[in-house]
Amino acid sequence: xxxxxxxxxxxxxxxxxxxxxxxxxxxxxxxxxxxxxxxxxxxxxxxxxxxxxxxxxxxxxxxxxxxxxxxxxxxxxxxx
Amino acid sequence: xxxxxxxxxxxxxxxxxxxxxxxxxxxxxxxxxxxxxxxxxxxxxxxxxxxxxxxxxxxxxxxxxxxxxxxxxxxxxxxx
Numbered sequence: 001x002x003x004x005x006x007x008x009x010x011x012x013x014x015x016x017x018x019x020x021x022x023x024x025x026x027x028x029x030x031x032x033x034x035x036x037x038x039x040x041x042x043x044x045x046x047x048x049x050x051x052x053x054x055x056x057x058x059x060x061x062x063x064x065x066x067x068x069x070x071x072x073x074x075x076x077x078x079x080x
Numbered sequence: 081x082x083x084x085x086x087x088x089x090x091x092x093x094x095x096x097x098x099x100x101x102x103x104x105x106x107x108x109x110x111x112x113x114x115x116x117x118x119x120x121x122x123x124x125x126x127x128x129x130x131x132x133x134x135x136x137x138x139x140x141x142x143x144x145x146x147x148x149x150x151x152x153x154x155x156x157x158x159x160x
Contacts, residue, residue, distance in 0.1 A: 001115060007122055022123070022146070029145055031138060035081060035126035042087055042122045043102070046115035058111060065109055066102070 002047045002055045003080035008068045009040035043067055052079055082127045082135045083160035088148045089120035123147055132159055 010016050019038045026034045045062075047055050056077060063075040090096050099117040106114045125142075127135050136157060143155040 009122065009124065019123075025146055026142060029142075031142060033128035033138075035128055036124075037126075038124045040122040040124070042089065042120040043099075044089065044116075044118045044120070046117075048113035048115055058113075062106060062109075062111060066105055 006043040
């Protein structure tokens with residue numbers, strides 16, 4: 001069993017309305033000094049087998065096909 | 081300026097319908113050997129100032145008040 005964490009974040013320069021909304025909400029809650037907030041997704045995936053190279057290739061393909069919109073998002077694959 | 085990443089994930093035992101849907105979709109796309117998928121959120125936050133201890137306390141408070149539903153979610157704060 002291979003455990004992996006995939007972190008999907010917006011590419012630099014892509015507007016993040018959700019992040020902007022959170023910045024505003026934090027300000028209303030009295031948090032000062034908040035420069036910027038950007039929100040992304042994280043996927044914790046368990047894969048059968050123990051071939052790490054094959055797992056990395058499969059995870060990248062999962063990102064390209066489903067988990068990330070590679071036009072506006074980047075992804076990082078971290079194997080346990 | 082302090083940069084931090086906050087990772088919010090569902091607590092163990094909490095049902096993750098989104099993760100289940102992704103497992104199913106990956107199966108339909110022909111990915112086999114997918115054991116489990118759990119989805120969470122990630123926030124990249126920039127804070128003014130450079131007092132790391134104060135930043136950590138502020139970030140934890142942000143999680144408790146807004147970024148995480150601490151009844152069903154855990155959060156990790158990683159300072160750069």
